[in-house]
Amino acid sequence: MSVGVSVEYLTETAAAPVRVVLLHDRTGKVLALLPANALLDLGRLGQLAGRELQPVKAEDAQRFFNQAALQTPAGREQLFTLPLLVDQSCPSGALKCLEPHSGWQCELARRPVHDRVLSGEFALTPTLPHAAVAGLSDDETVINRAVERFTSLRVRQRLDDLLGLPGMSDSMRTIVQLRSNPDAGVDDLVPVVKRDPSLSAQVMGWSSSPYYAAPGKVRSIEDAIIRVLGFDLVINLALGVAMGKVMQLPDDTPRGSIYYWDQALYTATLCERLAAKAQLDERPRPGLAYLSGLLHNFGYLVLAHLFPPHFSRLSRYIEANPHLEQQQIEHEVLHVTREQIGGWLLENWKLPDEVAAAVRFQQAPELAGEHQVYARLLFLASRLLRAEGLSDGPKAAPDEALMAHLGLEAEDVRQAVAEVKAEAENLSQVSRLFSQKH
Template identity: 50%
Template sequence: MEASGELPQFRLVLLHDSEGKVIALLPATSLLNLVSIWKETGRQLQPVRGDDALRYFSQEALKYPEGQAKLLSLKLLVAPECANFEQMELIEPHSGLSFSIVAEQLREGTVCNFSRTAEEIVAQQPAGDDVAQITRAVERFTALRVKQRLEDTLGLPSLSATMQKIIELRSDPEAGVSDLVPVVRLDPSLSAQVMSWAASPYYAAPGDVSSIDDAVIRVLGFDLVINMALGTAMGEMLKVPEDGPRGATPYWLQAVYNASFAEQLCRAMPETEDSPRPGLVYLASLLHNFGYLVLAHLFPPHFIMLSRYFEANPHFAFDTVEKQVLGVTREQIGSWLLDSWSLPKTVTTAIRHQNEADYQGEHSQYVKILFMANRLLRQQGLSDGPLEEVPEEMYAELGLKEPDVAKMLRRLMRNDDDIKELTALLGD
């Protein structure tokens, strides 16, 4: 049965538990609220893994009416919005399956209210700035009670003296390698890391790397050493969770790809007096997902549920899902914490607003570079999140041409093996 593009679209979601499979149907642009399903059914139904959904909905039989009818003979949970239409198109995001049905085919389904629109989720968010929203989430979802200083409440380890000095250097526009090399030399762990980075095939240093001076000055440079030192320090402080969304791109692989690509975009932009600094763009992109680690550290039981929500709603913006489940986003809590550690404002602003294509505030070019790099990498399966197009006007705003950017991305992807080796040195 051919689907019509003019029909209202409803999404198929495959859920399961020990009792068997269930199909949920809801508007294609709405979020599936698992908690509502659990309350309505009395069952702890969970979304299947993305690759399992792909295999299930790619069955040859589902291309034909008989197979589609058999699919709809499973237990159905139907959102009330389905009753508004005589005919509709059913779609499944993982497999691309699409077919049309008439309302009569859903007559055996159980109607229950489990869908939320993005507008409804945003409307329910309490008023207040980021700190107020983070505080409410901490008090609501943990046993912690907020102290006078919120950062004390989180129970995070303090930054080492070396990292505090490196942050000072990162924030000082006059600092250079002569200031950095003595700091690296005094920290054995950082020294070993710098030597291993310099020897990585990704940087293809000619000849042997014989000393810290050689590694910093000849191979890596001031910006890269500082940025990677900060990135690994944050990663060591907050471990990558083992119970994240199944099938997700590894944390550090996303970080390195985003940082490498964003820096290349920055360097390709026309130079002006207020051009973004490539080193700061690299750092912002390397830490763009840092709030993900903070959420996992701070809300362990709810983070597991958040992961299931991501799996059930692959088309939905992560920040909207996080607002629904926790009332705070990774961008809010990540940028706030990095700001409290005195990272440059350009970095924390870019991280906070990276999902806002129309952001026009301070440091907007940094924001748009992060937005563009991440969206284009998502299309290649190298970063997580729903697929979204980069607005055409954003290329013009950054002084870039779409074919040139596509060529840069292809060139970067040809270095995949070297990037993965560098990623292993960082954490994953």
């Protein structure tokens, strides 16, 4: 059956850019066409089709669209005989189609028309009010409203009580205090680690891991901290572990996403190395840059804790819209973002202001005020890691202006990224220690 497919050259001005999404259910595969930059609303799509459709996994989309048959005109024409859902905002004329996971492209002389095409409204223009990015609105009010909207809870008490988060242990509270105290040192940290058997085991595990490659056998907590790891690293890792115990990793994450602690350690390590290379009059402290990277995604865990029935839906929306920043999707689905809730919580837990500001404004570093250097490091590190497949989110070209703001040379940045990429396997071994129970 001909569906009007044409593979002749069409100019950029002649063809409207559209996105191709492959979805499925028990009945079979379906294609969706919608404007390239739009958000695919799975709820509206399901209503149009009368089916509970889900996007296929990224690797399945790559495998499907990389088939040799789909590189030929005949195969492309056959593809569009599948059941097809077309957003009504797609023009009826020439279309330039793109599947983002595989990079597969196809040009159509006109919108397909056959008896298995359904047209309806399922594409949304993603919105993220400036206030949500800039912190012009009261984040606590935004979080309250989201909690009330999506749960049976009503906010009649302090929000941190309402969230139902497990209380911080004594050792975690002490670690937070030490992290915030510029005069704290190894002598203050060692007794805290020794009093917590789980933390002691973690520290010994880190110091013995291949990544740190300590010469000789590590025989004590003092040896691990003083000779191998150092005060800053131990207190940052300990804080990450302690907060990880407060928040459990969610089960139903977007398929194909990077493991949470892997991504945290990659980001932390790169932030630290970029901070050390930054040529600024007031150089950022590498330890705080590391902690910002380690906790940059902590709000994601809180979203999973707060909205478990809706978190699975959020994961499917992220899968269906890989071209969008995840905060845009969170705003559409939950009306609150990981940056808002993560920054608010870290501030309330009295972590260093530099870290809370970096996490809150990592998508808009220029709005982080006096701490924007840390937000800029986080923004840059995240984009660099995305390009290497070591962090989740849409890929984008490195921001040379941002590098200049940070006093970073392109070669220094390239070298820092190459080092993290080369160490990724060993860093992953360290990250697995975060989830071990002792």
